[in-house]
Amino acid sequence: MTTRAPWPAAISLARAWYEPHLTRIHEDADTRRGDLLQLEQIALGYPSAEAFLTELTLEPPDATSDRSGVPLKDEDYLILSTIHSAKGQEWKSVYLLNAVDGCIPSDLGTGSTPELEEERRLLYVAMTRAKDRLTLGLPLRFYVTQQSRGGDRHVYATRTRFIPRELLGHFESLHWSPAPQGGTPAPAPGRIDIAAQMRDMWG
Incomplete structure (x- = not known):
């Protein structure tokens, strides 16, 4: 006659039996x-085998992890970081978002000269994290929140004061949607060019 091992010792015995195989x-x-x-x-966190197996059946794990292997190009990852957290670190490519006044410097960091200089130092920290390539993102506009779906109320953004016009020659300027031949800007994806439609209708 065999005796049933108490819980949770039973699962330890099952593991010990299975491990040599x-x-x-x-x-x-x-x-x-x-x-x-x-x-x-x-x-060990469950009072009985029934409770443990019920939970495992209803909420099974999606996967089990393994040791990290050789990195592959299709498994590259993106690191999101604040400027403060990036101090002391470096990456091959750095993308700095919203290099515009109101963000860099922050609206809350322009009250005094020392605060403004601290904001300038933060921008320096952010830009010097890049070893090979640095990209500064300058949105042309910020859309107003809490407006109706499809609304287009926005405010225009200005380049950060820490990069004056005199320094622009040191940067390569790229635009997300270049103007086509003729000089008319291309409409943003998902938006209708009303002016073009009116010209077509009325010649």
């Missing part, structure tokens, strides 16, 4: 051994 059955035996240990740790 891992190397024989699976190529990734070390990873699976770690999964079993993790499963055992999770099981």
Whole structure:
């Protein structure tokens, strides 16, 4: 007659029985051994095997992690960081968003000369994080929030005062939607060029 092991010792006994078979059955035996240990740790948080199995059935894990391998191009990742958190770090390419007045410097950082100089230093920190390529994003406008769907109320943005016109020669200027031949700006994606339609209608 066999006696049933109490919970959660039962899952420890099951793992101990299964562990010697891992190397024989699976190529990734070390990873699976770690999964079993993790499963055992999770099981300790449940009062019974029934509760544990019910939870595992209703909410099964999506995947199990493995050791990090050689990075692949299709697995590259993007790091989002504040300027303060970026201090002391470097990346090959850095994209600085919203290099406009109101953001850099912040509206809250222009009350005094020391505050303004601190904002200037922050921009210097952000720009010097790039080892190979630096891109400054300058939106032309900011759309007003809480307006009706499809609304176009906006305010125009101005380049940060820390990059005056005299310095623009040191930057390469690229535009998201270049003007086509004839000089008329291309309409933004998803928007209707009313002026062009009116010209077509009325010649």
